Amino acid sequence: MLEITEGSLAVAEAVGKCRPQVIAAYPITPQTHIVEALAEMVANCEIDAEYITVESEFSALSACLGASAAGSRVYSATTSQGLALMFEVCFNCAGMRLPVVMSIVNRAMGAPLSIWNDQQDSVSLRDSGWLQLYAEDNQEATDLHYLAYKVSEDHRILLPSFVCFDGFILSHTYEPVDTISQEQADSYLPPFKPFQRLDAADPISFGLFAAPDYYTEFRYEIDQAAKRALSVIPKAGKEFAELFGRDYSGLVEGYRLEDADCALVAMGSICGTVKDAIDEMRDAGKKVGLLKIRTFRPFPSDEVKKALSGVGRVAVLDKNISLGSKGAMALEVRDALYGSQIPVYDYIIALGGRDVRKKDIARVVSLAEEGKGDLFYGLREEVLQ
């Protein structure tokens, strides 16, 4: 059923239909509407979950970790500083192979303090072992939660997932969203079957320490599980498409890439603007296309390489910066294209909520055509003097 609703509320509704048994969350802008909506659902017995009002994000994810280990499906949501406070626990959840699902309402990292959007927060956790899915619009943001639980809880994977969508741009925007019914949700996402759990009837010790003779092997297994997700995600996406008609079987998605001279690479809500800009440029005779990255972790290098193999140049739009190096996505794309002659230009763009318009995308394409890249796009004059 198509409904016009706020992004956060659409996500909260989808999360509710995933039937989380334990929810633990701490308020932080722009995530609050999601956890408020879930609290309301619990208060009205619309969902049957234990809701823990923790005293910090650190405890939110710690409580999720414990609840998951004890055998419940769990949920949390956060952003930016809250995610940073969870840093330690993030590595723990992945290392302990607990399929926690968390919404990341993407926001910039301080300092300076900024409540506005970029993707520095989740991108900075790229080495933690969490799967990272990025949504372009609110429809995708809601749907990816079902997909995330399905993939995370798969016993071949057993890794936690971030479902990332841009703060304010998506979370606070009203868009038409097709919501699926509880029965439909249940038909896609079966009840949680823990691989192992804390249980007095069958005791197990979780979270031992590993000396040098074993540590590497545990890290290897996490990495292998993440890489298995490269084939499990498309299958879960295909199954979703068969039931609901919306196709997330691709780890990446091409838009008018077929004969493109310049391929833009982007993830998240900026892709919508890029598509509109591409349409205009195409109308003006420019061969431009987009490769949208939906799955940032694991990084689908082979799919990226395949999709970009015929293009003349690549312009990566990074809403993050690995300070002292490059944008995180550009590094991945360059790695994927290593050995080819295709130049990859990096543009640090849309940090801290700075708006990006179609003309900016056209300007980026021009810069790439001039061979100018690896720069912060659209800097104020005063810092350049």
Add this chain to the structure above:
Amino acid sequence: MNDEAACVLFDSGHRACGGCAAAMAARLILDAAGKDTIVVSSTGCMEVFSTPYPETAWGVPWIHSLFENNSAVASGVVASLKKQGRKEKVIALGGDGATFDIGMLCLSGAFERGHDFTYICYDNEAYMNTGIQRSGATPYDASTTTSPAGSCSFGNSRPKKDLPMILAAHGAPYVATASIAYPPDFKKKVEKAVNTPGPCYIQVHAPCCTGWGFEGEKTVAIGKLAIETGLWVNYEMENGVVTKVKKVVRKPVDDYLVGQKRFRHLFKPKRNDAEIAKIQALADRNAVKFGIDITLKK
């Protein structure tokens, strides 16, 4: 209570120092709580000596996540069990560093929210796992590696944080102090805590032979002296009111201090009368506050 069962619930083969009070505590806790218990440990000596992969000494379900989050993890475990309609008891275990210092935020949050679990702090009065650094539980004048006695220092400059009172102020229904030197008393308190609904707290004095500087065979004797000098008081609080106190015929604090390397600077090259008087005053204050003195009939 079955001692045989305790051996299985916390098994042999762990790597604690000989004479370790924390290992004793783990056995006594599980002996009292029984097999239907889920233990959530913080990082620390007990976690490290009991679970080097692929070995575990735990015969009950056990989980360790981080240093500072055992209360939060326990909150999640409790919520998870409640949702599933399961009846296991949940015990969070932490050393004094994890409890008094780095885990204080999680502990306070969990107690304020009122989860049904028991938190047990094995208090060995410093960060032992990292090599005997001071914590908020280190007593006055104890020499540790970060509060060393020196030419212008008598060791740790602050008395212990009064954590049991802080947790009682959270509205905890049951708060108790105990000592591994009195096993039946400790076990009784654990039983009471796990069977009291809501967040309960037990702080068990766990003398550390390695960190305090005494022979492992003296662990229980040192623990007894802490009680007998009034420097450690065993008491119970129910709903914020002290209901039971162990009374003693008090000995001078010297008897407790002199056998431990961490207080050696108070006796060498000669007895430091002024500093020991301050420690005696702490014991005297405990005696008045809790009324521990047994007055002998003349």
Add this chain to the structure above:
Amino acid sequence: MAIGTGCTARPGKSRNNKTGSWRVFRPEFINEKCTSCGMCRIICPEGCIGENEEGLPVPDYDYCKGCGLCAEECPSEAIEMKKEEK
């Protein structure tokens, strides 16, 4: 998977670590003096003292670290620490 997914282990595994090899002094139990009070079994940090049918303590030297707590605390002085002969 060959290793415990997520670094887990099943009960009983610590028994593979025979801590008896740490021992320098060995507790010798003098049954004639023993009153079967159970103190040694209660306080042993290794949990390695069992009891036989007569209620007498039976140490498991595979795990006894020789800390001497049992000898120190035995109310009837029925345990003596002797230098371990290797």
